[in-house]
Structures are given as C-alpha cells and as structure tokens.
Amino acid sequence: RKEVEQDPGPFNVPEGATVAFNCTYSNSASQSFFWYRQDCRKEPKLLMSVYSSGNEDGRFTAQLNRASQYISLLIRDSKLSDSATYLCVVINYNQGGKLIFGQGTELSVKP
C-alpha cells in the first residue's frame, strides 16, 4: 500500500464549479500535512498547509482528519488558472522530515 494515496484524476470541471480532492495516508505517525500545486512541466510549489482545525485561504479550504488519516482540499468558484496537478504531502519529522508525495490529482478547468 502506498504511504499517500490520492483520488485518481483527471478532474474536468467548468469554470465556477466547486471541486474536492481527497487524500489518505497510511503512517499514523505523520505529523505535518500540505497541499502542493504543480503546473505542467514546472516544479511543485507549496499551496497551503493543512491543520487539524481546518484552514482556508481565499477559495481554497483544507481539512485534516487524523482519526481517519484523511486530508481534503476544496476549491470553490474554480478559475481557468486553477488547472494544475494537486499533490498531497505528508511529513514525519522522526524520519528526517522528508516529504512523502501522493501521485497527484490533475484538475482541468474549462471555460
């Protein structure tokens, strides 16, 4: 079983739609959680951290459920510029702090 698993994509949605991505992780000792965004043929960039209390950044909302070992990302009012691959990332600092990436979920927002 992979350490981090994401919804298989791609997600094709119209502009203005709300879309949600799900991610599960297998290591209960995981301590920090993030969503990264990766544009086509570009490097990954940090989108937002994920906290147990849930956190919001504009149109983006991230949530963490430690009991279920589940992370989500909600995008409201999708824009064309949101088209990218979204990578779920977990870290266990006891393992040197390396990032464990999911395989990514591709989002394509259409006009």
Next chain:
Amino acid sequence: EAGVAQSPRYKIIEKRQSVAFWCNPISGHATLYWYQQILGQGPKLLIQFQNNGVVDDSQLPKDRFSAERLKGVDSTLKIQPAKLEDSAVYLCASSLDIGSGSSYEQYFGPGTRLTVT
C-alpha cells in the same frame, strides 16, 4: 531572493551512458534534497543532505546513482550507467533546516528532464 538553480534543464542520453546533474540551493539553506519524478507520479525522495552529511539515502539506487554535496552548498547527482527507467524529471529542493515550522518549507528548482533512449 534567488531560487534553487539546476542544470542542465534537459538531457537526452542513450542507455548505459553516464549523466550528472547540478544543483545550487538557496543561499543559507542547510538542507538539500534530490527527488525523482516519473511522469504521472509524485516526486520520490532519492537523497537528503544536511549541510554536507547524508540524512537519508534509503531510496537511492546505489548501484548506479551517487550524489555528493561537497562544502555543504552545491550538489551533484550522477547516474552511471543509465537505464531506460531512469527517464524522469530530477528535482532539487532546499530548506533552511530540518524540523517543524516555517524553517522547514522546501523550495524546488525547475528540474532536469532526463530522457534515456
């Protein structure tokens, strides 16, 4: 602030040849990472350095891959000999330090796209 620099950006080689990639991290960043990203997958850590020491190289195929970070700044990753399955993007990242908090955020370079034919 200058970002993580990598070179070359693209490389095409034949199987069994050798190749080397170079990375210059953000100034002052103690920790440097090399990742391999195969098409359609997330990045996978190959090796992590803290200054010039190796923290984690558990997923580095040591029979053909090697990496060094002399003087704790620049790093090189080498593949010798290359196989077809090594075709991927090789990403370098750096962070201020290991640990929690903002000092941990990793910044990625643009990557080197390797094609082995």
